[in-house]
Amino acid sequence: MAEHMDKLSKQLLNKGYKLTPQREATLRVLLENEKDHLNAEEVYMLVKAKNPNIGLATVYRALELLSGLHIVEKINFGDGGARFDLRSDDQPHMHHHLICTRCGKVEEIMDDWLLPMENRIEREFGFKVTDHRLDFHGVCRECNAKERERARKAVS
Amino acid sequence: MAEHMDKLSKQLLNKGYKLTPQREATLRVLLENEKDHLNAEEVYMLVKAKNPNIGLATVYRALELLSGLHIVEKINFGDGGARFDLRSDDQPHMHHHLICTRCGKVEEIMDDWLLPMENRIEREFGFKVTDHRLDFHGVCRECNAKERERARKAVS
DNA sequence: CTGGCTGCAAATGCTTTGCACTGCG
DNA sequence: CGCAGTGCAAAGCATTTGCAGCCAG
Numbered sequence: 001m002a003e004h005m006d007k008l009s010k011q012l013l014n015k016g017y018k019l020t021p022q023r024e025a026t027l028r029v030l031l032e033n034e035k036d037h038l039n040a041e042e043v044y045m046l047v048k049a050k051n052p053n054i055g056l057a058t059v060y061r062a063l064e065l066l067s068g069l070h071i072v073e074k075i076n077f078g079d080g081g082a083r084f085d086l087r088s089d090d091q092p093h094m095h096h097h098l099i100c101t102r103c104g105k106v107e108e109i110m111d112d113w114l115l116p117m118e119n120r121i122e123r124e125f126g127f128k129v130t131d132h133r134l135d136f137h138g139v140c141r142e143c144n145a146k147e148r149e150r151a152r153k154a155v156s
Numbered sequence: 157m158a159e160h161m162d163k164l165s166k167q168l169l170n171k172g173y174k175l176t177p178q179r180e181a182t183l184r185v186l187l188e189n190e191k192d193h194l195n196a197e198e199v200y201m202l203v204k205a206k207n208p209n210i211g212l213a214t215v216y217r218a219l220e221l222l223s224g225l226h227i228v229e230k231i232n233f234g235d236g237g238a239r240f241d242l243r244s245d246d247q248p249h250m251h252h253h254l255i256c257t258r259c260g261k262v263e264e265i266m267d268d269w270l271l272p273m274e275n276r277i278e279r280e281f282g283f284k285v286t287d288h289r290l291d292f293h294g295v296c297r298e299c300n301a302k303e304r305e306r307a308r309k310a311v312s
Numbered sequence: 313c314t315g316g317c318t319g320c321a322a323a324t325g326c327t328t329t330g331c332a333c334t335g336c337g
Numbered sequence: 338c339g340c341a342g343t344g345c346a347a348a349g350c351a352t353t354t355g356c357a358g359c360c361a362g
Contacts, residue, residue, distance in 0.1 A: 018361090020317065040351075055319040060352065076232045080327080081351060098283045107281065113273055118292070125263065126297030127254045133291045136274070141282030174336090176342065196326075211344040216327060236352080237326060 004031060011071060025051045026062040030072055030086045037075070037083040037106050077106070077135070096134040102143035160187060167227055181207045182218040186228060186242045193231070193239040193262050233262070233291070252290040258299035 008027055009019045017023075029046040030038070038046070044059045063084055066072040074082045077099060085095075098107040118129040139147070164183055165175045173179075185202040186194070194202070200215045219240055222228040230238045233255060241251075254263040274285040295303070 018316070022318075053319080057320080057353075058318060061317085064353095074234070076234065078230070078232065098277065098281060098285075100283075101286065107283070109277070109281070117269055121254065121265070121292060125254060125265070126300060127256075127263070127292070127294055128300055129254075129292045129294040130257065131293040133289075133293070135289045136277060136283070136285045137287040137289070138283055138285040144282060144284055174341070178343075209344080213328075213345080214343060217342085220328095 008071060011069060015069060017065065017069075021051065022047070022054050022058050023062045023065070025054065026059055027066070027071075030066075030084060034086050035108070037085060039081045039083050041081075043084060075133070096136070098136050098138065098140065100140035100143055101137050102139055102147075105140055105142075107140065164227060167225060171225060173221065173225075177207065178203070178210050178214050179218045179221070181210065182215055183222070183227075186222075186240060190242050191264070193241060195237045195239050197237075199240060231289075252292070254292050254294065254296065256296035256299055257293055258295055258303075261296055261298075263296065 005024075005028065008031075009024070012019050012023065025047045026043060028050075029043055033046070036042075040056075040060055040063060043063065044054075044056050047054055047059055063072065063074070067074045067084070071087060072084050073087050074084055075097075076082050077097075095108050095111055098109060100106075114132055114134065118132070121127050121129055161180075161184065164187075165180070168175050168179065181203045182199060184206075185199055189202070192198075196212075196216055196219060199219065200210075200212050203210055203215055219228065219230070223230045223240070227243060228240050229243050230240055231253075232238050233253075251264050251266060254265060256262075270288055270290065274288070277283050277285055
């Protein structure tokens with residue numbers, strides 16, 4: 001984790017940006033909540049808890065900066081309000097999401113299924129893919145179970 | 157096209173909504189610009205051209221209604237501002253997009269590659285997929301060509 | 313002292329809401 | 338009448354921008 005933080009800092013520095021306490025705090029929050037798909041407001045709250053003087057605009061600016069450097073990815077599920085994910089560099093692309101339309105939970109799944117598709121797109125359309133984004137909407141295991149439960153009761 | 161309009165109207169009526177002139181005009185605009193990924197403002201402009209008294213809010217309300225009925229799909233590329241696509245019912249799911257990061261052009265490509273993946277997700281995660289969304293970001297054929305051209309000149 | 317970075321407040325831009333009005337059943 | 342649907346203006350919300358101040362090099 002600490003090493004991860006180190007590596008991220010260096011990425012910033014290499015591009016000529018300073019690692020300010022605010023940016024470090026923002027990165028740290030993203031790192032500590034890697035699985036949570038935080039939105040800007042949530043990142044702000046968490047950063048503010050450690051660093052009460054920070055302004056919301058600064059968090060936005062940090063997130064935009066990091067997103068431009070492809071250190072975090074900015075995602076947009078249907079709700080207004082973007083969400084931010086740390087982007088681990090052992091994944092060449094974004095990871096994919098299972099979004100439950102019942103309970104709103106977002107699960108992550110892994111990559112690599114799409115590489116053949118990317119090759120095909122390049123061949124057929126002359127389109128050189130640099131990134132992709134794949135989301136599935138549906139009903140998660142838990143909500144499925146609840147649904148079946150409800151159906152069972154309705155019968156009895 | 158006219159039959160298509162008919163079918164869409166019936167979908168509205170069947171759900172208990174009226175086919176008002178405003179809603180019809182909105183549908184017609186979407187139908188006539190099926191390939192264009194219009195945003196709300198653009199739909200509004202086009203509807204207003206035929207129907208000058210309509211209000212922006214009404215267009216938003218129509219689009220939201222149609223989107224709720226899955227007659228149109230509301231998509232969100234990275235730019236602020238949702239875009240709207242008519243959803244043809246011979247495609248069970250959304251179609252996919254090739255988004256050029258150079259010129260912003262959006263191409264559509266067809267579906268059906270993902271069905272095996274959906275099956276796998278249901279087996280492995282217990283997640284019943286009802287819909288998916290797949291976008292590729294990259295550089296389109298034209299921008300690729302321009303880029304190569306530029307590189308060639310730089311050498312000479 | 314210079315330029316990057318910050319906080320604050322104001323501005324922006326898309327979208328939604330409140331409300332009074334209208335027309336159809 | 339009752340109620341869905343409408344237009345207009347105002348509100349709402351996430352995000353961006355302007356600007357003065359600050360700090361490291």
